[in-house]
Amino acid sequence: MIFELLGVPPQALFGQLLLGLINGAFYALLSLGLAVIFGLMNVINFTHGAQYMMGAFASWMLLQYFGVPYWGALVLAPLIIGLTGIIIERVFISRLYHLDHLYGLLLTFGLALIIEGLFRQQFGSSGLPYTNPLPGGTNLGFMFLPWYRGWVVVFSLVVCLATWFMIEKTKLGAYLRAATERPDLVQAFGINVPRMITLTYGFGVALAAIAGVLAAPIYSVNPLMGSNLIIVVFAVVVIGGMGSILGAIITGFGLGLIEGLTKVFYPEASSTVIFVIMAIVLMIRPQGLFGTPK
Amino acid sequence: MSGTKSKDMLIFAVLMAVMLVAPFAVYPVFLMKVLCFALFALAFNLLIGYAGLLSFGHAMFFGFAAYISGHTVKVMGFTPELGILAGVACAAVMGLVTGFIAIRRQGIYFAMVTLALSQMVFFFCVQAKFTGGEDGIQAIPRRALFGIFDTANDLNFYYVVLAIFAVGFLIIYRTIHSPFGQVLKAIRENEQRAISLGYAVDRFKLIAFVLSASLAGLAGATKALVFQLASLTDVTWQMSGEVVLMTLVGGMGTVFGPIVGAAIIIWMQRGLAHLGEWVLVIQGIIFVITVLLFRRGIVGELIALGNRFSGKKADEAPAGHAHPAE
Numbered sequence: 001m002i003f004e005l006l007g008v009p010p011q012a013l014f015g016q017l018l019l020g021l022i023n024g025a026f027y028a029l030l031s032l033g034l035a036v037i038f039g040l041m042n043v044i045n046f047t048h049g050a051q052y053m054m055g056a057f058a059s060w061m062l063l064q065y066f067g068v069p070y071w072g073a074l075v076l077a078p079l080i081i082g083l084t085g086i087i088i089e090r091v092f093i094s095r096l097y098h099l100d101h102l103y104g105l106l107l108t109f110g111l112a113l114i115i116e117g118l119f120r121q122q123f124g125s126s127g128l129p130y131t132n133p134l135p136g137g138t139n140l141g142f143m144f145l146p147w148y149r150g151w152v153v154v155f156s157l158v159v160c161l162a163t164w165f166m167i168e169k170t171k172l173g174a175y176l177r178a179a180t181e182r183p184d185l186v187q188a189f190g191i192n193v194p195r196m197i198t199l200t201y202g203f204g205v206a207l208a209a210i211a212g213v214l215a216a217p218i219y220s221v222n223p224l225m226g227s228n229l230i231i232v233v234f235a236v237v238v239i240g241g242m243g244s245i246l247g248a249i250i251t252g253f254g255l256g257l258i259e260g261l262t263k264v265f266y267p268e269a270s271s272t273v274i275f276v277i278m279a280i281v282l283m284i285r286p287q288g289l290f291g292t293p294k
Numbered sequence: 295m296s297g298t299k300s301k302d303m304l305i306f307a308v309l310m311a312v313m314l315v316a317p318f319a320v321y322p323v324f325l326m327k328v329l330c331f332a333l334f335a336l337a338f339n340l341l342i343g344y345a346g347l348l349s350f351g352h353a354m355f356f357g358f359a360a361y362i363s364g365h366t367v368k369v370m371g372f373t374p375e376l377g378i379l380a381g382v383a384c385a386a387v388m389g390l391v392t393g394f395i396a397i398r399r400q401g402i403y404f405a406m407v408t409l410a411l412s413q414m415v416f417f418f419c420v421q422a423k424f425t426g427g428e429d430g431i432q433a434i435p436r437r438a439l440f441g442i443f444d445t446a447n448d449l450n451f452y453y454v455v456l457a458i459f460a461v462g463f464l465i466i467y468r469t470i471h472s473p474f475g476q477v478l479k480a481i482r483e484n485e486q487r488a489i490s491l492g493y494a495v496d497r498f499k500l501i502a503f504v505l506s507a508s509l510a511g512l513a514g515a516t517k518a519l520v521f522q523l524a525s526l527t528d529v530t531w532q533m534s535g536e537v538v539l540m541t542l543v544g545g546m547g548t549v550f551g552p553i554v555g556a557a558i559i560i561w562m563q564r565g566l567a568h569l570g571e572w573v574l575v576i577q578g579i580i581f582v583i584t585v586l587l588f589r590r591g592i593v594g595e596l597i598a599l600g601n602r603f604s605g606k607k608a609d610e611a612p613a614g615h616a617h618p619a620e
Contacts, residue, residue: 044402095586101402102348103585106542109535110581117574228413231531235410238403268421275414279395282407286398 013264014143020260021253022149022218025156026052028252029211030233032163033204035242039180040200043093043104049230050115051205053223054081055212057119060130060221070133070217077213078206085205089198112227119223127220152214159210160249167245176200235278241291251289299471302549306463309553313456322452323520328560329459330517335540335552336466337509342538343547344470345502346482347397350405350534351412352510354392355385357529358415359511364431364524365424374439374454378515385511386504388415393503397496400485409531416529430525434518451520458516462509467549469505478502510537539577542584545591554592 030048037045045051058080059073068076088111096103137146167173179186179193187193212226219225240251255274263270281289316325334356341347359381367377396407419425426432436445445451469475477498480488489495518524527533536559544555559577566573588595 038402042402044406092582092586099589102405103589105348105350105402105405106538107582107585109538110578110585113535113578113581114575115578117571117578121571121575227531231409231413234406235413238399238406238410271417271420272414275410275417278407278410282395282398 008264010142011144016260016264017257018143018145018149018153018260020256020258020263021153022256023259024253024256025153025160026211026215026229026252027233027236027256028160028249029156029207029214030229031237031240031248031252032160032245033207034233034237035245035248036163036167036207037201037204038242040176040183040197041093041097041104042101043096043108044101044234045201045204046105046108046230047088047112047115048108048205048208048233049226049228050112051081051085051208051226052212052215052229053119053226054084054115055209056130056216056219056221056225057123057212057223058209059213059216060128063130070213074210074213078209081209081212082202082206086198086202088205089201093201094194094198112230116223116227123223125222125224127222127225130216130221132217148217152218156211156214157253159207160252163207164245164249232274235274237288239274239278239281239288241288243288243292244290247288247290302467305550306467309550310456310460317449317452322448324560324564326448326452326455326520327517328557329455330513330520331537331540331560332553332556333459333462333516334510334513334537335544335556336463337506337513338537339541339546339548339552340466340469340506340509341502342541343551344475344482345478345499347499347503348405348538349396349408349503349506350531350538351392351408351410351415352506352537353529353531353533354412354415355388355507355510356514356517356537357524357526357533358388358419359385359514360518360524360528361419361425361431363515364434364518367437367519368431368434369424371437373437373441374445374519377519378458378512381515381518382508382511385514386508389504389507389511390500393500393507397499397503409534412529412534413531416526416531419526419529425524425526428526430523431518432523434522434524436519436522445519455516455520458512462512465505466509470549474498474501536577539581539584541591543580543591545594545597548591548593548597551591551593558592 030052034045034048037043037048055077058077059070062068062073062076063070092107092111093104096107132148134146134148134151137144137148137150139145167176175186175191175196179191179196183193215225236251236255237248239255240247242248255277258277259270259273262273269276285291313325313329334352338349338352341349361381362384363372363377363381366372366380367374372380392408392411396404396411399407420427424431436451439445439454443450443454445454470478477488477493480491480493481495481498485495514528517528540555540559541552542555543558544553545551562576563573566576569576584591590598
């Protein structure tokens with residue numbers, strides 16, 4: 001009845017909400033990676049969008065060239081892309097830690113341009129299709145739920161919560177959090193902080209690659225898929241503040257939902273709504289919803 | 295200080311003298327493009343080089359002012375000077391609003407906020423009617439300047455653009471050497487200290503931001519009339535990245551660096567245009583090399599080299615190691 005009131009058929013509403021939730025899952029995975037990397041390295045990883053795109057391409061190539069199915073790619077692609085992240089950190093980013101953070105941003109921006117340019121050169125700007133590994137779906141009465149979309153939401157939620165658990169509740173996470181606060185002191189306790197930083201960067205990149213693999217069957221695999229997304233994710237990060245892991249997850253999913261709702265009720269604003277929210281949050285709570293004022 | 299000032303003015307005079315005769319050797323439209331981007335980079339440099347604020351969204355002022363000048367001249371029949379003024383006014387207002395929002399965060403967040411806001415402007419331009427969507431505003435007429443001076447001719451318009459560039463340069467030069475500019479540098483070096491000295495830091499940042507936005511708008515509004523085209527390209531984040539690259543390559547926080555950087559990048563883009571996507575890759579490589587190997591940029595390195603030769607103590611390096619810490 002409420003749907004008649006709103007003048008929107010429930011199928012359309014829930015369909016958009018689900019799509020919003022999926023986008024939210026990508027926002028959450030990407031902003032989580034950004035937050036983990038920023039926490040330890042004080043670098044905003046502009047290459048993150050390109051690494052998400054590389055994740056999607058890795059799964060496409062694994063299937064196309066080596067016949068590795070989706071489920072294999074879901075494990076292999078993040079490992080491969082995470083490894084390239086480790087190389088990037090060792091070769092380039094590690095040289096900038098003693099400098100202003102802005103240089104890290106500029107360097108990773110340059111790297112993003114290189115990666116994106118190479119993929120565009122190789123694959124063109126039009127998308128490559130990736131077959132849905134979980135075709136079909138089920139009718140829930142109020143909406144049709146495609147299996148794959150449900151899988152994306154559940155799986156990314158599991159990955160996000162596992163990351164949260166690892167960082168907040170395990171010994172390894174305790175080292176990580178300690179090194180975020182006082183790297184020198186943690187180093188003095190005999191923990192190899194530079195190696196930890198390298199692995200953390202690889203881990204953050206792998207999270208982006210997971211998002212990319214998940215996105216491949218939904219959106220076409222496209223060299224440009226990351227660059228527009230990463231700017232939205234920056235806004236998500238500003239809204240949430242990078243202080244809290246759980247905060248990044250909640251903000252990501254929440255904003256995805258809001259974006260989905262906007263698509264139903266005021267589609268003209270759907271591409272800008274997150275930026276508007278960012279502006280409002282900056283006016284009211286500059287440190288972000290979950291950030292701590294400094 | 296006055297020594298460097300007179301040296302700067304000498305360099306500027308030589309530059310202007312060269313530019314006065316340059317169109318007889320080089321295609322004027324190319325020179326006008328360089329001048330517009332040089333002004334754009336100078337405006338950007340005012341923020342990063344002297345206030346330590348990295349704006350990753352300056353394309354919004356450049357591109358939106360281009361739309362405004364294109365629209366007012368083509369549809370509303372404005373003369374070029376009025377069209378450009380309208381573009382600048384719009385950029386100034388946008389600068390005031392976005393600056394007010396963005397200065398609430400510092401450092402890296404400032405960069406992300408400006409980038410996000412400019413993406414919002416981009417989406418607005420995609421949807422708005424007057425921008426012409428994917429087509430942009432094409433065939434913007436070059437009306438007579440002040441209603442009398444013919445600008446349809448490229449050579450004539452070149453001198454108008456050169457005059458605009460000179461005015462923009464002198465405004466920026468005057469600003470950075472004024473007491474206001476000194477306060478900006480103090481904020482760049484140590485914001486907490488500037489606050490404790492009683493400066494209304496946010497107000498200084500906002501004024502600098504509005505000034506920079508207006509001048510970026512001046513560059514964009516002029517560029518629209520040069521190419522008789524205002525399009526989405528000028529509002530994209532790639533354009534924001536390009537002006538960062540130009541300034542970085544030329545030398546952040548140097549007086550002439552942005553001009554050198556703009557000239558090099560524009561020249562490179564023209565020379566490599568046939569390579570297609572590789573241009574993007576090459577720009578990325580230049581970014582990486584500059585950040586890793588010569589952060590002071592070309593002019594910054596030359597100044598450092600000159601200082602070493604003359605045995606002077608290394609001058610406080612330009613923004614090279616500014617620390618707008620969060």
